[in-house]
Amino acid sequence: MVPLEEARKENEAEKALYFDKLPENILDGTKRNSIKGSQFLMPYFEFSGACAGCGETPYVKLATQLFGDRMIIANATGCSSIYGGTFPTMPYCKDKQGKGPTWANSLFEDNAEYGFGMRLAINANRNQLKNKIEMLLEQGTIRELTDALNKCLDLWNKIDDEAKLAAKKVRELLSDALTSANDETEPIIEKIIELKNYLVDKSVWSIGGDGWAYDIGYGGLDHVLAAKKNINVLVLDTEVYSNTGGQASKATPTGSVAKFAAAGKRTKKKDLGRMAITYGYVYVAQIAMGANPNQCLKAIVEAEAYEGPSLIIAYSPCISHGCDMKDTQAEEKLAVDTGYWNLYRYNPDLKKEDKNPFILDSKEPKLEYKKFLEAEIRYQTLVQQYPEIAKTLFKRAKEEAKERFKIYKRMAEE
Ligand SMILES: Cc1ncc(C[n+]2csc(CCOP(=O)(O)OP(=O)(O)O)c2C)c(N)n1
Numbered sequence: 001m002v003p004l005e006e007a008r009k010e011n012e013a014e015k016a017l018y019f020d021k022l023p024e025n026i027l028d029g030t031k032r033n034s035i036k037g038s039q040f041l042m043p044y045f046e047f048s049g050a051c052a053g054c055g056e057t058p059y060v061k062l063a064t065q066l067f068g069d070r071m072i073i074a075n076a077t078g079c080s081s082i083y084g085g086t087f088p089t090m091p092y093c094k095d096k097q098g099k100g101p102t103w104a105n106s107l108f109e110d111n112a113e114y115g116f117g118m119r120l121a122i123n124a125n126r127n128q129l130k131n132k133i134e135m136l137l138e139q140g141t142i143r144e145l146t147d148a149l150n151k152c153l154d155l156w157n158k159i160d161d162e163a164k165l166a167a168k169k170v171r172e173l174l175s176d177a178l179t180s181a182n183d184e185t186e187p188i189i190e191k192i193i194e195l196k197n198y199l200v201d202k203s204v205w206s207i208g209g210d211g212w213a214y215d216i217g218y219g220g221l222d223h224v225l226a227a228k229k230n231i232n233v234l235v236l237d238t239e240v241y242s243n244t245g246g247q248a249s250k251a252t253p254t255g256s257v258a259k260f261a262a263a264g265k266r267t268k269k270k271d272l273g274r275m276a277i278t279y280g281y282v283y284v285a286q287i288a289m290g291a292n293p294n295q296c297l298k299a300i301v302e303a304e305a306y307e308g309p310s311l312i313i314a315y316s317p318c319i320s321h322g323c324d325m326k327d328t329q330a331e332e333k334l335a336v337d338t339g340y341w342n343l344y345r346y347n348p349d350l351k352k353e354d355k356n357p358f359i360l361d362s363k364e365p366k367l368e369y370k371k372f373l374e375a376e377i378r379y380q381t382l383v384q385q386y387p388e389i390a391k392t393l394f395k396r397a398k399e400e401a402k403e404r405f406k407i408y409k410r411m412a413e414e
């Protein structure tokens with residue numbers, strides 16, 4: 001057997017080799033704006049234990065590629081918390097600088113509030129840090145640090161590469177400044193050192209499934225969106241409670257077979273996005289990566305950049321749908337082509353330019369609605385078991401989809 005000390009050394013050497021090969025992610029902001037560029041960024045999410053072909057994980061991976069170095073994630077209980085933290089392993093990772101997403105799972109019912117608390121704590125820490133910086137500048141410190149701190153204050157609300165470089169410069173100079181500090185400035189610099197990771201704002205995310213967002217955690221989610229703070233919510237919509245075996249949620253559409261809806265769901269899918277849009281100050285998007293990767297990227301980047309609450313609803317095929325799991329991206333495209341799922345972005349910032357904030361990214365369906373239902377076992381089971389009910393419910397589902405698209409079209413034309 002290899003002695004423990006030796007095994008540890010080998011492990012450290014392997015880790016060093018691994019980190020050495022990682023790409024530089026942090027200062028590569030330009031890549032975030034294109035599909036191709038984003039795919040050269042290091043994902044801070046790897047080797048998850050999700051089902052092969054899971055529709056949820058590509059969205060999480062992409063979000064970490066874009067913001068992983070300063071991301072703080074509150075994860076609702078559900079599949080994303082299980083593949084996100086099957087302790088003692090963890091698919092979230094860090095880069096050469098030791099930066100990566102901070103992740104924690106709270107309860108199923110309070111995840112929006114959990115993320116909201118993180119947002120408030122970050123705001124409090126940043127306010128305290130700013131205050132200490134201003135105190136230090138007033139008292140005086142070494143010349144280089146004075147310049148670097150002033151630059152940081154100029155870029156206080158920025159999150160781009162320039163802001164990250166300015167923060168890096170400050171961090172490098174703090175220990176020198178501490179050495180030459182006097183009795184008054186020493187405690188101030190010590191506090192700045194303690195809070196130095198807040199020089200650039202964090203990217204706060206509440207992530208979870210439709211069971212959380214549409215049903216159990218909805219009250220809290222609504223409250224958090226209404227509170228108008230800068231928080232991003234990513235709903236991985238599998239249209240059922242996936243992790244507990246596929247129970248119907250308010251995201252389950254008419255006619256779909258799910259647990260507690262064995263003879264087809266009788267009520268229509270709740271339009272969570274449209275409900276959030278009524279606030280007027282919430283960024284809202286519906287996305288489906290396989291249908292339109294560019295719209296998906298745009299929505300995630302815009303949502304994160306929006307200085308207020310954002311809600312992204314991401315269509316996510318799941319084993320519970322009974323579709324071919326090697327083609328889940330194509331399944332997403334089929335969902336959009338048939339009008340089963342619609343793509344849009346509601347960006348309140350557009351109002352400042354006197355533009356309509358609602359952009360419908362979906363075209364008129366080019367395939368028949370039933371083509372989607374024919375492709376999935378959750379719908380075909382109903383045809384086999386209750387053909388008459390299937391006929392009635394599928395007809396209704398098609399009409400509901402038509403009506404929904406009409407509403408979105410009208411909103412886009414206003
Ligand atoms: C209050 C409460 N009720 C029920 C559960 C059990 N539970 C854990 S995960 C889950 C389903 C999550 O479904 P969803 O939010 O849609 O996420 P998905 O698994 O589909 O990603 C349920 C019911 C729980 N953890 N807490």
Ligand code: SF4
Pocket residue numbers: 049050051053054055056079083238242243317318319320
């Ligand atoms: S059950 Fe569905 S959502 Fe959960 S990991 Fe599997 S495919 Fe993904």
